[in-house]
Amino acid sequence: MTPVFPRNDSRLLPSRQRVILAGIRSSRAPFSEVDEHLEELSLLTETAGGTVVGTFVQERSRRDPATVVGKGKVGEIAQASEALKAGLVIFDEDLSPAQARNLERALDIPVLDRAGLILDIFAVRARSREAKVQVELAQLRYLLPRLTRRWTHLERQAGGIGVRGVGETQLETDRRLIQKRIAHLVSDLRQIERERSQRRKRRKETIQVALVGYTNAGKSTLLNALTGAGAPVEDRLFVTLDPLVRQGHEAWSRFLFIDTVGFIRKLPPQLVASFRSTLEESREADVLLHVVDVSHPSFEEQMKTTRQVLEEMALNQKPILTVFNKVDRLGSSIDREHAEHLAPEAVFLSASTGEALEDLRRRLEESVAEETVLGRGVLSPSAGSVIARIHALADVMGSRMEDGKLVIRYRAHRKDAAFLERLIRESGGS
Ligand SMILES: Nc1nc2c(ncn2[C@@H]2O[C@H](COP(=O)(O)OP(=O)(O)OP(=O)(O)O)[C@@H](O)[C@H]2O)c(=O)[nH]1
Numbered sequence: 001m002t003p004v005f006p007r008n009d010s011r012l013l014p015s016r017q018r019v020i021l022a023g024i025r026s027s028r029a030p031f032s033e034v035d036e037h038l039e040e041l042s043l044l045t046e047t048a049g050g051t052v053v054g055t056f057v058q059e060r061s062r063r064d065p066a067t068v069v070g071k072g073k074v075g076e077i078a079q080a081s082e083a084l085k086a087g088l089v090i091f092d093e094d095l096s097p098a099q100a101r102n103l104e105r106a107l108d109i110p111v112l113d114r115a116g117l118i119l120d121i122f123a124v125r126a127r128s129r130e131a132k133v134q135v136e137l138a139q140l141r142y143l144l145p146r147l148t149r150r151w152t153h154l155e156r157q158a159g160g161i162g163v164r165g166v167g168e169t170q171l172e173t174d175r176r177l178i179q180k181r182i183a184h185l186v187s188d189l190r191q192i193e194r195e196r197s198q199r200r201k202r203r204k205e206t207i208q209v210a211l212v213g214y215t216n217a218g219k220s221t222l223l224n225a226l227t228g229a230g231a232p233v234e235d236r237l238f239v240t241l242d243p244l245v246r247q248g249h250e251a252w253s254r255f256l257f258i259d260t261v262g263f264i265r266k267l268p269p270q271l272v273a274s275f276r277s278t279l280e281e282s283r284e285a286d287v288l289l290h291v292v293d294v295s296h297p298s299f300e301e302q303m304k305t306t307r308q309v310l311e312e313m314a315l316n317q318k319p320i321l322t323v324f325n326k327v328d329r330l331g332s333s334i335d336r337e338h339a340e341h342l343a344p345e346a347v348f349l350s351a352s353t354g355e356a357l358e359d360l361r362r363r364l365e366e367s368v369a370e371e372t373v374l375g376r377g378v379l380s381p382s383a384g385s386v387i388a389r390i391h392a393l394a395d396v397m398g399s400r401m402e403d404g405k406l407v408i409r410y411r412a413h414r415k416d417a418a419f420l421e422r423l424i425r426e427s428g429g430s
């Protein structure tokens with residue numbers, strides 16, 4: 001079946017698209033907050049291959065239901081976009097399909113919101129089959145309710161940010177076809193998930209550690225420092241889309257590290273849903289390392305965002321260890337105190353200079369020790385399958401024969417220990 005949105009990697013824009021950014025500031029919010037949000041939106045725009053030529057912020061406590069910003073502001077943006085030869089307006093706020101339509105009609109150029117922009121970046125950067133399927137699925141679910149007048153614009157603008165891949169062959173606007181494609185992708189993804197879960201065999205001696213956190217926090221840099229893997233690292237958003245699993249090197253060889261896709265404010269829910277299977281890798285982890293760029297002015301908000309996504313994915317039940325990364329860039333001790341206050345248990349380190357990596361190892365060992373328990377089983381020597389399971393799931397500390405029974409001492413994860421105890425009882429042991 002031909003994808004509705006055919007993908008290839010040669011979709012770079014002929015020249016950088018000129019973009020205007022727009023946001024609103026509620027009267028209670030501090031100026032710095034809206035500045036940082038628009039700064040991030042501008043980074044996202046550049047990642048997508050656009051050049052920001054103008055920025056508009058309107059202060060209002062209530063969004064205009066039809067156009068988010070007021071009529072006057074829409075007029076200003078329209079004038080500016082003509083004067084600045086902009087080809088796209090990107091709103092920091094979520095736009096309903098109707099709002100996007102109204103704005104496009106008034107501005108006469110395509111309009112995108114933050115979610116649409118993030119989806120576009122993912123679409124261009126996806127490399128693995130899994131990531132591609134996940135992104136296409138998210139994009140179709142996002143676009144489906146927006147398939148209206150907007151598409152005539154999209155056709156004209158084919159190849160621009162937000163519609164990458166859409167216009168290369170015939171643009172398909174048939175909803176039923178898109179729905180069919182969605183169903184197809186969903187079943188593809190299930191198949192990939194099945195394959196993945198078969199591959200994912202628990203290894204008893206290794207402790208699985210997933211690196212999670214805001215995009216650009218330094219997760220891949222930390223993975224490289226601990227494993228020697230050459231994972232791509234860049235001062236850009238969403239460099240990593242596919243999970244990478246690597247065994248720790250040298251003193252870290254007990255651990256298996258999993259690099260994951262980064263989070264961002266207003267991550268489109270369609271993407272979160274699609275990337276569930278990628279994040280399944282984190283579900284298997286014994287510990288989550290929440291990597292935070294503590295030198296970032298908005299690190300507190302970034303931490304909140306990450307925690308929210310983890311909660312949405314029901315991953316917040318795992319032991320989470322906070323890592324304040326990039327301490328080499330941390331200016332004042334006030335920032336450090338503030339961070340300590342937010343996560344008193346956290347480790348401060350620098351993934352790029354290697355500073356304080358030892359602290360992290362100590363803390364990881366501790367948190368793992370808290371998660372494992374000592375067990376003792378008294379079994380009939382003929383209970384071969386149970387004995388084999390103990391060896392497979394636990395670290396056996398010692399075993400000896402006593403009155404014709406085999407006594408085994410082991411250390412296992414809590415959940416495995418409970419399972420083993422049950423097996424032992426069921427086999428008539430104690
Ligand atoms: N100064 C400093 N820079 C760092 C440190 N760790 C990472 N960086 C830089 O931060 C940027 C982002 O690092 P990545 O490792 O790609 O971040 P990431 O969390 O994997 O980002 P995504 O994959 O895009 O979500 C790169 O430019 C790194 O060189 C650190 O400890 N100190």
Ligand SMILES: [Mg+2]
Nearest residue numbers: 219220239240
């Ligand atoms: Mg990365």
